[in-house]
Amino acid sequence: MLRHLIRACAVATLAVAVAAPAVAQSWPDKTVRLVVPYPPGGNVDGAARIIAAKLQDAFGKPFVVENKPGAGGMIAGETVARAAPDGYTLFVAANGPLLFSPIIFGRTPYVWSKDFETISSISFTPMVLQVYPSVPAKTVADFIALAKTSDPKLIMASPGAGTTNHLASELLQKLAGAKWTTVHYKGNAPATTDVLAGRVQFNFDQVSVALPYVKDGKTRALAVTSATRVPQLPDVPTFQEAGFADFEATTFTGLFAPAKTPAAVVNALADALAKILAEPEVVERFATMGSEARAMKPEAFHAYVAKLDARWTQVIKDANIKAE
Amino acid sequence: MSFLDNLALGFSVALSLQNLAYCLLGTVLGTAIGVLPGLGPVATISMLMPLTFGLDPTTALILLAGIYYGAQYGGSTTAILVNLPGETSSVVTAIDGYQMARQGRAREALVVAALGSFFAGTVGTLAIAGFAPALSELALGFGAPEYFSLMVLGLIAAVVLAHGSVLKAVAMVVLGLVLGLVGTDVNSGVLRFTFGISDLFDGLDFVAVAMGLFGIAEVISNLERKDEARAAVTLGGKGSFLLSREDFRAAWPAVVRGTGLGAILGILPGGGAILGSFASYMLEKRIARDPSRFGKGAIEGVAGPESANNAGAQTSFIPMLTLGLPSNAVMAMMIGALIIHNIQPGPQVMNANPSLFWGLIASMWIGNLLLVILNLPLVGVWVQMLRIPYRVLYPAILVLCAIGVYSVSNSTALVYVMAAFGVLGYVLAKLQCEPAPLLLGFVLGPLMEENLRRALTISGGDASVFFTQPVSLALLLLAAGLLVVMAMPRASRLRDAAFEEET
Numbered sequence: 001m002l003r004h005l006i007r008a009c010a011v012a013t014l015a016v017a018v019a020a021p022a023v024a025q026s027w028p029d030k031t032v033r034l035v036v037p038y039p040p041g042g043n044v045d046g047a048a049r050i051i052a053a054k055l056q057d058a059f060g061k062p063f064v065v066e067n068k069p070g071a072g073g074m075i076a077g078e079t080v081a082r083a084a085p086d087g088y089t090l091f092v093a094a095n096g097p098l099l100f101s102p103i104i105f106g107r108t109p110y111v112w113s114k115d116f117e118t119i120s121s122i123s124f125t126p127m128v129l130q131v132y133p134s135v136p137a138k139t140v141a142d143f144i145a146l147a148k149t150s151d152p153k154l155i156m157a158s159p160g161a162g163t164t165n166h167l168a169s170e171l172l173q174k175l176a177g178a179k180w181t182t183v184h185y186k187g188n189a190p191a192t193t194d195v196l197a198g199r200v201q202f203n204f205d206q207v208s209v210a211l212p213y214v215k216d217g218k219t220r221a222l223a224v225t226s227a228t229r230v231p232q233l234p235d236v237p238t239f240q241e242a243g244f245a246d247f248e249a250t251t252f253t254g255l256f257a258p259a260k261t262p263a264a265v266v267n268a269l270a271d272a273l274a275k276i277l278a279e280p281e282v283v284e285r286f287a288t289m290g291s292e293a294r295a296m297k298p299e300a301f302h303a304y305v306a307k308l309d310a311r312w313t314q315v316i317k318d319a320n321i322k323a324e
Numbered sequence: 325m326s327f328l329d330n331l332a333l334g335f336s337v338a339l340s341l342q343n344l345a346y347c348l349l350g351t352v353l354g355t356a357i358g359v360l361p362g363l364g365p366v367a368t369i370s371m372l373m374p375l376t377f378g379l380d381p382t383t384a385l386i387l388l389a390g391i392y393y394g395a396q397y398g399g400s401t402t403a404i405l406v407n408l409p410g411e412t413s414s415v416v417t418a419i420d421g422y423q424m425a426r427q428g429r430a431r432e433a434l435v436v437a438a439l440g441s442f443f444a445g446t447v448g449t450l451a452i453a454g455f456a457p458a459l460s461e462l463a464l465g466f467g468a469p470e471y472f473s474l475m476v477l478g479l480i481a482a483v484v485l486a487h488g489s490v491l492k493a494v495a496m497v498v499l500g501l502v503l504g505l506v507g508t509d510v511n512s513g514v515l516r517f518t519f520g521i522s523d524l525f526d527g528l529d530f531v532a533v534a535m536g537l538f539g540i541a542e543v544i545s546n547l548e549r550k551d552e553a554r555a556a557v558t559l560g561g562k563g564s565f566l567l568s569r570e571d572f573r574a575a576w577p578a579v580v581r582g583t584g585l586g587a588i589l590g591i592l593p594g595g596g597a598i599l600g601s602f603a604s605y606m607l608e609k610r611i612a613r614d615p616s617r618f619g620k621g622a623i624e625g626v627a628g629p630e631s632a633n634n635a636g637a638q639t640s641f642i643p644m645l646t647l648g649l650p651s652n653a654v655m656a657m658m659i660g661a662l663i664i665h666n667i668q669p670g671p672q673v674m675n676a677n678p679s680l681f682w683g684l685i686a687s688m689w690i691g692n693l694l695l696v697i698l699n700l701p702l703v704g705v706w707v708q709m710l711r712i713p714y715r716v717l718y719p720a721i722l723v724l725c726a727i728g729v730y731s732v733s734n735s736t737a738l739v740y741v742m743a744a745f746g747v748l749g750y751v752l753a754k755l756q757c758e759p760a761p762l763l764l765g766f767v768l769g770p771l772m773e774e775n776l777r778r779a780l781t782i783s784g785g786d787a788s789v790f791f792t793q794p795v796s797l798a799l800l801l802l803a804a805g806l807l808v809v810m811a812m813p814r815a816s817r818l819r820d821a822a823f824e825e826e827t
Binding site: 039040041042045046049053066067068069070071072074075078104105107109152155160161162181183184185186189192193194196197199200208209211212213215216218285288289321 | 366369463465467508513520523525526643650653656657659660663664666668669670671672734735778
């Protein structure tokens with residue numbers, strides 16, 4: 001509770017100090033907020049907490065994680081976009097809050113390329129296409145063939161409309177020219193439950209979540225969504241190997257700052273993250289969450305996000321996923 | 325390994341000095357945040373999580389688990405004393421618990437809550453130890469049709485929750501259903517009743533709604549009473565530490581039934597734990613010889629739901645431990661904590677990490693014991709809270725509520741929601757409409773809709789799934805039976821009335 005009071009005071013101080021121009025040389029001279037667009041516990045939150053501790057060591061000032069869930073991450077995004085660009089409010093974002101939610105909810109409180117400075121990528125989390133064991137398909141080709149012929153259609157369990165899992169499924173349908181039924185759940189746990197129970201045939205799940213089920217024979221992994229194979233599932237091919245050269249669907253997490261944050265601050269953070277994300281201990285921590293820790297320089301990361309933006313915007317429009 | 329060997333292993337782990345100390349720390353912290361309205365285990369665990377990185381994974385889990393079930397325990401205290409449910413699961417406890425406190429029976433209410441919780445915790449722990457793998461099948465066996473039928477049963481039974489007019493109760497349930505529609509529709513992703521306000525995209529928050537309807541509304545209602553009127557509330561208790569014989573006799577069957585219901589519903593992912601206390605209350609009221617006592621300080625109305633919520637808190641660990649599936653936000657965070665320690669929760673945990681699995685289970689029982697030892701002497705202290713004058717107590721409550729609700733998602737929007745529902749709660753109280761059926765409609769309505777549509781999508785539009793699945797059919801028959809039972813005395817009364825008019 002004391003923590004909350006302190007945090008509340010910090011917020012108030014920030015609000016009062018909006019006008020103060022950031023002096024990049026002295027940054028940071030007080031607590032830095034890392035705003036996370038999800039509740040505690042998921043992999044974006046996990047990533048934020050790992051880097052917060054390390055940034056704190058590197059800069060000698062507290063880096064505090066603040067969870068502001070809601071509206072597909074847009075509440076957090078809006079908070080950061082409107083915050084003073086002084087380097088004391090940063091956004092630990094992912095595909096959804098940054099790119100997907102504004103399109104899906106039909107509301108654009110921010111445009112990522114205009115309202116944020118890209119600092120660095122943090123991690124990349126691949127997914128795996130897993131099927132209930134009684135589904136006859138053993139390969140992606142079998143699976144697509146099955147999807148095209150089966151009646152009633154195969155059913156895919158999605159953790160929510162507009163999630164990366166859902167969009168990966170839409171992209172595959174588009175590329176393969178197949179159609180299946182999508183059932184949305186409130187979050188990943190109930191969706192996975194129905195796959196384990198065999199009530200639905202398959203889903204796209206994060207590798208770390210699916211791993212125990214695959215190992216235990218409760219599901220069968222057909223392909224991973226990343227460009228390269230993942231170390232935890234060395235025998236499972238990528239979709240690109242399976243013949244879908246354009247298919248890649250990983251979740252990224254990255255660090256962003258409000259637009260017009262001084263370049264000196266952005267670069268200092270980017271350099272620090274490049275070092276932190278190369279530390280073996282940090283790499284190991286991300287690996288246990290099923291993610292790959294990888295820093296990108298601000299310009300390279302900006303180009304990467306722009307490429308994703310173009311691809312997924314098209315997928316969302318083609319699939320006509322909208323909240324209204 | 326046999327069952328006893330497993331338990332022996334578990335206790336040898338849980339009784340190590342370090343684990344015992346963290347278990348105590350967890351339960352004390354949990355009780356404290358449970359007592360503070362709105363400040364829940366989710367916020368606390370997220371703050372403490374970084375501290376657990378340095379601990380052994382078993383110790384970390386023991387600490388986090390202690391906070392969780394400690395909070396379920398502590399949540400009933402403010403519910404009983406000042407009508408302020410500290411946790412979502414203690415909403416039901418507030419109904420009769422607060423009335424008991426107003427009649428000077430706060431001590432009895434708190435004691436029965438503590439003892440009932442301990443019994444439930446013991447049974448819940450044994451259930452996990454003995455049958456976790458088998459019970460996890462139950463969680464998997466519950467699909468969309470079964471959930472839908474369970475919600476139908478719940479909504480029909482919700483009317484039983486009210487002790488006034490049936491018409492008003494139905495109206496409250498429907499109002500709850502409508503409020504539950506606010507937000508993003510799960511099945512299609514469409515926004516409903518959000519008026520373009522992004523704070524409403526995820527719907528109204530249960531904690532904010534419940535605290536507004538109960539706690540804040542109570543504060544407002546009390547402002548119009550004179551201070552002396554409240555002084556009439558005697559502290560009661562006659563110095564006897566435990567319960568009188570009559571109270572004990574009335575309470576223990578309710579405790580046993582509540583434990584059973586709570587334990588089973590707790591296993592179901594998705595709102596099971598909240599359902600447990602509601603279900604227990606309805607059952608007690610239904611089978612009571614004099615249902616009119618409920619809502620006016622019936623001890624069974626505290627004993628049953630409190631046992632149910634604690635039993636559910638224990639058994640909700642089953643899907644997490646055996647399948648790696650979180651049944652609520654707290655479990656999701658525990659999975660996060662385990663993953664950080666490089667343990668992937670799932671079917672293998674029991675075999676790959678037996679000392680963690682059994683150590684946690686043994687610690688849960690020890691934690692429950694610690695809670696009773698801790699809380700029984702504290703009952704006297706809590707009851708003294710009632711002596712604090714309103715002018716001091718109420719501002720404190722309002723501030724704590726605001727801080728607690730803010731901490732749910734670091735958002736001021738929830739504070740406004742709570743304030744608005746405080747006003748609504750006051751108006752409803754004036755109209756003699758009860759908030760409990762509204763809350764149940766609010767929780768169950770969206771679940772019912774979500775599962776109805778999901779069941780029909782999966783079955784390809786074939787509604788017969790609800791009748792061909794045995795569990796679903798049984799639940800629907802039960803619901804139909806309940807309707808008939810509820811309608812019958814009414815029907816006969818109407819007939820009598822009609823008769824009188826004729827003659």
